[in-house]
Amino acid sequence: MAIANSSLYEPLIESSAVALAVRLGLFEDNLVLNCEEIGDGNLNLVFHITEPKSGKGIILKQALPYAKVIGESWPLTLDRARIESSALVKQAELAPGLVPEVYYTDQTLAITVMEDLSHLQIARKALIERKDVPLLAEHIGKFMAHTLFYTSDFALKPHVKKQLVKQFTNPDLCKITEDFVFTDPFFDYESNDFEPELREAAETLWEDTHVKLEVAKLKRKFLTEAGALLHGDLHTGSIFVSETETKVIDPEFAFFGPIGFDPGQFIANLLLNALSREEQEQDFIFEAIEKAWNTFEEEFTAAWKKDSLERFSEVEGYLEHTLEQIFEDTIGFAGCEVIRRTIGLAHVADLDTIEPYSRRIESKIQALELGKKLIKQRRNITEPGQLKRFFRHAIAR
Numbered sequence: 001m002a003i004a005n006s007s008l009y010e011p012l013i014e015s016s017a018v019a020l021a022v023r024l025g026l027f028e029d030n031l032v033l034n035c036e037e038i039g040d041g042n043l044n045l046v047f048h049i050t051e052p053k054s055g056k057g058i059i060l061k062q063a064l065p066y067a068k069v070i071g072e073s074w075p076l077t078l079d080r081a082r083i084e085s086s087a088l089v090k091q092a093e094l095a096p097g098l099v100p101e102v103y104y105t106d107q108t109l110a111i112t113v114m115e116d117l118s119h120l121q122i123a124r125k126a127l128i129e130r131k132d133v134p135l136l137a138e139h140i141g142k143f144m145a146h147t148l149f150y151t152s153d154f155a156l157k158p159h160v161k162k163q164l165v166k167q168f169t170n171p172d173l174c175k176i177t178e179d180f181v182f183t184d185p186f187f188d189y190e191s192n193d194f195e196p197e198l199r200e201a202a203e204t205l206w207e208d209t210h211v212k213l214e215v216a217k218l219k220r221k222f223l224t225e226a227g228a229l230l231h232g233d234l235h236t237g238s239i240f241v242s243e244t245e246t247k248v249i250d251p252e253f254a255f256f257g258p259i260g261f262d263p264g265q266f267i268a269n270l271l272l273n274a275l276s277r278e279e280q281e282q283d284f285i286f287e288a289i290e291k292a293w294n295t296f297e298e299e300f301t302a303a304w305k306k307d308s309l310e311r312f313s314e315v316e317g318y319l320e321h322t323l324e325q326i327f328e329d330t331i332g333f334a335g336c337e338v339i340r341r342t343i344g345l346a347h348v349a350d351l352d353t354i355e356p357y358s359r360r361i362e363s364k365i366q367a368l369e370l371g372k373k374l375i376k377q378r379r380n381i382t383e384p385g386q387l388k389r390f391f392r393h394a395i396a397r
């Protein structure tokens with residue numbers, strides 16, 4: 001990967017993105033190239049540049065100096081492009097084959113040029129279309145175990161770890177999560193966005209002091225616990241899949257945080273998809289949750305036994321305690337994510353496309369019940385096999 005530092009930042013448009021790709025030697029001169037801006041996320045521009053004759057393509061992602069979904073009134077650091085490209089490189093080292101290859105990055109232009117994954121589909125879309133994605137859970141379990149264990153204090157020498165913590169200090173993007181995942185949805189704030197039919201359920205949530213106390217504890221963990229280098233936004237919209245391949249994209253929220261945050265977001269987004277399904281179609285989702293956690297636990301355990309540098313790691317019960325704590329946090333973080341995707345600023349298509357409207361509202365009310373119970377009862381859920389019963393019980397009215 002080449003790292004460049006050109007003179008001035010400018011937002012690209014399709015023609016300048018093509019010119020840049022040619023200037024960088026990513027395509028030969030004099031070829032006819034197509035370019036389309038395909039970004040459908042909340043924050044950045046994503047250019048897909050292709051050479052129709054050979055079928056070759058690249059992705060050029062550029063951060064804007066503000067959040068794309070809101071506009072210039074919400075300035076946002078360009079440094080997120082550095083975080084994203086550095087995280088992709090680190091993740092490629094720790095979980096080979098599970099992230100796109102980075103071809104080039106330029107910190108001044110805030111761009112990352114990477115492997116084109118257009119032959120795959122975003123996992124959220126695949127799950128909404130009820131596609132068969134048999135390896136998704138196992139691959140994500142493996143991705144999480146390797147990236148999280150090998151960036152933790154169990155695997156790194158203290159100075160190396162602290163150096164990495166510095167490199168991945170990401171205050172602006174963490175603030176987004178602190179606000180939109182851990183704060184705003186739990187109060188009557190303007191940033192929240194929900195249908196009028198949900199107001200009563202939202203008000204019940206805002207009055208629930210037990211939920212608020214438990215969210216306060218989870219938020220504090222997010223603010224203070226530098227457990228491992230998180231992806232930081234591991235929802236199903238950040239994962240490309242097919243029947244055989246899985247690639248994790250978009251780690252611009254990466255920072256050192258509590259290990260349970262990534263598994264929590266992944267599991268929450270599977271649960272949000274389960275809420276959109278009829279009961280007889282939900283088994284795939286609960287099996288995926290079990291598979292993802294069990295793979296995470298097996299691979300984390302194997303890595304611990306093989307590569308832990310921590311003197312106490314052989315003490316009986318320490319591995320089990322560590323995994324139990326990560327699982328408890330995972331369930332709590334999942335509850336926060338389920339709630340914020342229901343009444344917060346950033347929604348998910350799994351819920352927003354449920355038809356008819358009355359069923360959508362019913363599923364969102366169920367999501368709020370589920371989220372609250374995951375947060376409050378997280379210590380009673382000790383293994384992923386319990387989640388299907390818990391889910392059915394939590395949403396029953």
Ligand SMILES: Nc1ncnc2c1ncn2[C@@H]1O[C@H](COP(=O)(O)OP(=O)(O)O)[C@@H](O)[C@H]1O
Pocket residue numbers: 038039040041042043044045046059100114115116117118122237238249250252
């Ligand atoms: N490497 C890639 N290959 C193909 N398409 C991609 C790639 N990266 C991103 N995209 C497309 O761009 C969209 C937005 O990318 P994403 O990284 O999620 O942006 P944002 O940071 O704005 O959320 C994705 O949903 C996907 O459709």
Ligand SMILES: CSC[C@H]1O[C@H](OP(=O)(O)O)[C@H](O)[C@@H]1O
Pocket residue numbers: 040041042043067069176177180233237238250345346
């Ligand atoms: C206005 S930021 C809201 C939301 O957007 C991010 O997701 P993505 O970049 O995948 O669109 C992240 O989840 C933030 O919480």
